[in-house]
Amino acid sequence: MPRNILLVEPNYKTKFPPLGLMKISSYHKLLGDKVQFVKGISQNAAYEYWDRIYVTTLFTYNWKVTVDTILHYKRLVRGDLSRLLVGGIMSSLEPKALWQETGVVPKVGVLSYPNALDEDNDLIVDEMLPDYHLFNGVQHNYTLIDDSYFGYSTRGCVHKCDFCGVHRLEPKFIEYQGLKPYIEAINDKYDEKCHLILFDNNILASNKFDNVISDILDLGFEKGAKFGPTRKMRRLDFNQGTDARLMTRHHVELLAKTAINPLRIAFDSIRYKDLYIKKVTLAADYGITKLSNYILYNHNDTPEDFWERLKINIDLNSHYGLKIYSFPMKYIPLNAKDRSYVDEKNWNWYFTRNVQRILNVMKGSVMTGEDFFFRAFGSTPEEFRTILHMPERILMFRSKEPQAEELDWLKKFNALVESERAELISILSKNRSKASLQKAYTKLNSLKLKKILLYYLPEPASTPLFEVLEGDA
Numbered sequence: 001m002p003r004n005i006l007l008v009e010p011n012y013k014t015k016f017p018p019l020g021l022m023k024i025s026s027y028h029k030l031l032g033d034k035v036q037f038v039k040g041i042s043q044n045a046a047y048e049y050w051d052r053i054y055v056t057t058l059f060t061y062n063w064k065v066t067v068d069t070i071l072h073y074k075r076l077v078r079g080d081l082s083r084l085l086v087g088g089i090m091s092s093l094e095p096k097a098l099w100q101e102t103g104v105v106p107k108v109g110v111l112s113y114p115n116a117l118d119e120d121n122d123l124i125v126d127e128m129l130p131d132y133h134l135f136n137g138v139q140h141n142y143t144l145i146d147d148s149y150f151g152y153s154t155r156g157c158v159h160k161c162d163f164c165g166v167h168r169l170e171p172k173f174i175e176y177q178g179l180k181p182y183i184e185a186i187n188d189k190y191d192e193k194c195h196l197i198l199f200d201n202n203i204l205a206s207n208k209f210d211n212v213i214s215d216i217l218d219l220g221f222e223k224g225a226k227f228g229p230t231r232k233m234r235r236l237d238f239n240q241g242t243d244a245r246l247m248t249r250h251h252v253e254l255l256a257k258t259a260i261n262p263l264r265i266a267f268d269s270i271r272y273k274d275l276y277i278k279k280v281t282l283a284a285d286y287g288i289t290k291l292s293n294y295i296l297y298n299h300n301d302t303p304e305d306f307w308e309r310l311k312i313n314i315d316l317n318s319h320y321g322l323k324i325y326s327f328p329m330k331y332i333p334l335n336a337k338d339r340s341y342v343d344e345k346n347w348n349w350y351f352t353r354n355v356q357r358i359l360n361v362m363k364g365s366v367m368t369g370e371d372f373f374f375r376a377f378g379s380t381p382e383e384f385r386t387i388l389h390m391p392e393r394i395l396m397f398r399s400k401e402p403q404a405e406e407l408d409w410l411k412k413f414n415a416l417v418e419s420e421r422a423e424l425i426s427i428l429s430k431n432r433s434k435a436s437l438q439k440a441y442t443k444l445n446s447l448k449l450k451k452i453l454l455y456y457l458p459e460p461a462s463t464p465l466f467e468v469l470e471g472d473a
Contacts, residue, residue: 003033003051007134010055010069011040012062017142019150019199020088020111021056022130027123029131039140040065041072050076052083057090057098057106063337066090070102087111093165093334110155110170129182132190147194149186153179153212157202159243163268163299165334166201176208179215194227195235196259203238204246213254221259234259241266241294244279252279256286262325263288267312268296270305277312284320291324295366297355299331302346303388304381306355310366310373317368326366328359349429351388357395358387375400389413389425391455405455412452424449434458 005028007021025035038045053073057066070086077083084104091098091106099105107116114122130150135142144150154177156170186193196216206212216236220227225234241264242251255263263283267276283291293313297306306328313324330352332341342349358376359365366373375398378384387395394406402410416424427449431437437456444450 003028003031004049005033005035006045006048006050006053006073007035007037008042008053008055008069008073009037009039010057010062010066012058012065014058015144016150016197017130017135017145018056018088019130021054022132022134022150023111023125023128024054024117025131025134026128027117027125030123030128031118031121035131035134037134037138039138041069045073046076050083052085053077055084055086057086057088059332060090060094060334061332061336061339062090067098067101070098070104074102074104081105085117089165089169092169097335129185129189132186144195144197146191149183149193149196150199151179151182151197152177152199153215154200154203154206154208158205159202161268163296163331163334170201173202173205175206176211179212180218183219192227194232195237196221197237197239199239201240202243202246204243204248204251209251210254213258216258223257223259225259233261235261237261238264240264244272244275247279247282249282252282252286252288256283256288260288262290262292262323264292264294267293267309268299270301270308273308273312277316280316280322280324281320284316284322289320289322291322292365293324293326295326295328296331297328298341298343298347298352300343300345303351303385307377307381307384310377313366314368314370314373318370323368325368328355328366330356348425349432350425354388354390354392354395357392361396386410386413389421394455409452409455412448412455416448416452420446420449424452427453428456 005025007018007025009018009021021037025037028035033051053076055066055070055073070084074081074084081104085107086098086102086104087107092108095106095108111117111125112127114124116125132145135145154174156173157164157166158173160167183196196219200206203209203212221234221236226232227234236259238260244265244267247265265276265279265283280291295306295309310326310328313326316322317324330339331343332339340349342352362376366377378387390406391409394409398406413421423446427437427440427444431440434457437453441450441453441457444453
């Protein structure tokens with residue numbers, strides 16, 4: 001008898017559709033079951049009987065919304081926990097903590113073995129095609145679902161970086177997973193897609209790299225490839241980035257033959273500066289001009305290190321005519337249950353908050369233009385550190401040239417000695433609400449600090465002039 005299956009993704013923000021649930025959907029549909037997907041907590045789901053409910057999980061910092069979602073659906077199975085399955089990244093990284101908080105023992109790791117979900121068949125869920133019809137009629141919109149293939153050509157990573165959970169999630173490095181039959185099967189069952197997004201965690205570690213590129217070229221993702229009646233440019237994206245430490249001339253030579261856009265090269269630490277520049281230069285030599293990277297910060301780095309890595313990309317853009325988009329990414333420990341972590345050796349809450357404020361204006365990425373970068377992040381590391389102290393209303397609403405209020409704030413800030421700046425940032429980091437900051441202001445004895453703290457207290461809204469700056473980038 002067909003079973004009634006509910007697939008749930010908690011209501012956290014995510015760009016990509018839940019690939020695991022898409023495969024579980026295919027598994028159940030193959031068995032003749034009825035499958036439905038919901039994003040977040042659905043009150044309507046309470047009016048149906050579900051033979052099984054799956055809740056996927058993602059990052060541990062989505063802890064609260066994920067736990068709330070699990071507890072909601074736990075009530076729907078009325079104590080029969082055999083009908084509630086929880087899996088995914090958070091579940092695999094923090095299974096004990098999740099069990100203690102929800103009472104549900106989660107599934108750990110990839111469903112890459114027989115009998116992972118049922119004893120009466122030997123189907124392997126991870127080898128299923130993703131169900132591209134799963135989200136039909138669903139209000140939540142995954143923008144990439146219509147025109148992108150999602151998959152892997154390898155699994156795992158050969159490194160064990162402390163900021164990354166891949167070695168725990170996928171402990172065995174798999175050199176090669178044939179892409180061609182996977183993509184061709186998607187084409188047969190669904191529509192052909194324009195773009196190819198691969199979630200390989202370290203493609204350059206594979207000894208079968210040549211085979212992977214050969215598959216990609218055979219699938220029609222060569223350089224300059226176009227798709228469909230509109231002749232849209234195809235894109236190949238190794239979305240998790242490539243490893244500069246392993247990158248060779250041969251790798252770049254092959255990548256340059258593909259529709260790679262962008263080429264993401266990791267730049268996690270300033271100690272890889274020379275290596276990173278060398279590999280970007282190599283990419284430029286082979287005509288790869290669109291690049292990108294995640295810039296990890298708040299992790300054994302300083303604000304000056306962070307600024308320098310951003311500046312290196314600006315310089316490379318200028319020198320080689322490239323477009324390298326930097327995506328600063330705040331480090332959060334793998335077991336953190338929210339996003340509040342601060343590496344207090346070199347950072348503080350207010351500095352990380354101001355980085356986020358700048359990124360919010362730029363919608364997450366650092367523009368490639370020199371003028372824009374200098375205004376947003378400063379033309380020197382010292383200017384950047386000053387910007388990190390700025391009041392929100394000045395930081396967020398800057399125009400191309402400093403206006404009177406910014407100049408006045410700068411004058412007062414520059415008059416502070418180092419100990420006074422430290423006290424200012426301590427007050428700002430400890431008093432995160434307007435009411436708390438107001439109280440701190442009243443208790444201050446220093447007239448200099450009182451005068452500058454006025455800029456951080458609430459006042460009527462300003463005109464969003466910073467948007468003008470963004471438009472010029």
